[in-house]
Amino acid sequence: MALDWRRWIEIVREHNRFVVTSHVRPDGDSIGSAVALRAGLQQLGKQVTIVNPTIAPPRYAFLDPNREILAANDPVARAVVRDAEVIIIVDTSSWDQIGPVRPLIESAQAKRVVIDHHVSEDDLGAVMFKDTTLPACGLLVLEALTALNCTITPEIAESLFAAIATDTGWFRFESTSALVLRVAAELVDQGARPDYVYRRIFEENSLARLHLMGRALTRLNLSPSKRASYTYISRLDLQETGALQQDTEDVVNYTLTLAEAEIGLLFIELDERRTKVSFRSKGSISCTELAARFGGGGHQHAAGAVLNMSLQEAMKTVLEFVESCLGQPQPPCEEAQDDARCG
Numbered sequence: 057m058a059l060d061w062r063r064w065i066e067i068v069r070e071h072n073r074f075v076v077t078s079h080v081r082p083d084g085d086s087i088g089s090a091v092a093l094r095a096g097l098q099q100l101g102k103q104v105t106i107v108n109p110t111i112a113p114p115r116y117a118f119l120d121p122n123r124e125i126l127a128a129n130d131p132v133a134r135a136v137v138r139d140a141e142v143i144i145i146v147d148t149s150s151w152d153q154i155g156p157v158r159p160l161i162e163s164a165q166a167k168r169v170v171i172d173h174h175v176s177e178d179d180l181g182a183v184m185f186k187d188t189t190l191p192a193c194g195l196l197v198l199e200a201l202t203a204l205n206c207t208i209t210p211e212i213a214e215s216l217f218a219a220i221a222t223d224t225g226w227f228r229f230e231s232t233s234a235l236v237l238r239v240a241a242e243l244v245d246q247g248a249r250p251d252y253v254y255r256r257i258f259e260e261n262s263l264a265r266l267h268l269m270g271r272a273l274t275r276l277n278l279s280p281s282k283r284a285s286y287t288y289i290s291r292l293d294l295q296e297t298g299a300l301q302q303d304t305e306d307v308v309n310y311t312l313t314l315a316e317a318e319i320g321l322l323f324i325e326l327d328e329r330r331t332k333v334s335f336r337s338k339g340s341i342s343c344t345e346l347a348a349r350f351g352g353g354g355h356q357h358a359a360g361a362v363l364n365m366s367l368q369e370a371m372k373t374v375l376e377f378v379e380s381c382l383g384q385p386q387p388p389c390e391e392a393q394d395d396a397r398c399g
């Protein structure tokens with residue numbers, strides 16, 4: 057076991073009322089980790105409530121079949137956090153990632169615990185259980201539950217499998233080590249169903265979502281250097297297809313599947329004066345650096361920023377900058393960074 061969990065075991069033993077929380081824009085790792093932790097602590101007779109900045113997006117709702125995750129703005133959530141003895145923060149250690157849960161945590165008396173794998177870190181006043189070498193928080197939660205001698209039930213195994221599979225891009229990112237695959241295999245032994253998890257997360261698209269993706273792909277374009285591919289989604293696209301804002305989330309990944317593309321960009325019109333840009337990259341170009349230029353952040357291969365510009369202006373400004381980076385023999389955008397602000 058990589059971390060020393062003795063303090064964790066003590067904290068769990070000494071307390072009964074737990075709140076688990078995680079980051080804004082919930083993903084498979086944050087929800088899978090939180091749900092597995094809840095189930096494990098409940099085995100020990102603990103009271104556990106998940107209070108997240110928002111409830112789970114529909115594609116992850118199967119991980120919380122009884123819809124027990126509370127959103128921060130739920131009046132019950134306030135009372136639960138106020139009365140908690142321990143608040144466990146999973147899959148982030150940044151205040152700005154906890155968003156609307158932050159004031160609830162700050163006004164609570166509870167002891168704080170962080171279980172996380174991100175590099176970026178604020179002082180959350182918490183006992184930290186952190187391993188930045190791991191590609192998913194789910195791996196740490198598995199360690200934490202094993203340290204407590206919890207039974208890894210099929211439900212827990214499947215939640216952790218979802219966490220690890222999604223944060224490794226379904227075992228295709230560089231972070232997919234032999235260790236990760238071994239843990240995944242063990243979780244399958246314990247009852248996780250990879251086909252079921254994949255289907256629930258990736259094969260339950262609405263027609264509106266696919267129509268939106270179709271529009272974005274029809275417009276896909278290469279920059280003058282032919283090294284960056286880009287497309288956009290306007291507010292009118294959402295209106296006319298009936299798609300929702302959350303239906304835009306996978307589109308950027310398709311920009312990078314174009315053979316020539318080293319960088320993929322998706323521009324999303326938020327309103328007349330605000331545009332979101334998501335960056336994806338293959339190889340050595342750092343999306344963190346690109347996004348940082350526009351006040352955003354993220355990971356080496358995935359990042360995002362919101363610009364106070366119209367869609368047209370944002371596209372022109374960002375594409376010019378990207379082209380100037382690509383023009384350099386040594387792109388100025390190199391340092392690998394890890395951060396939770398994924399675009």
Ligand SMILES: [Mn+2]
Pocket residue numbers: 085086147173191192193223
């Ligand atoms: Mn994660």
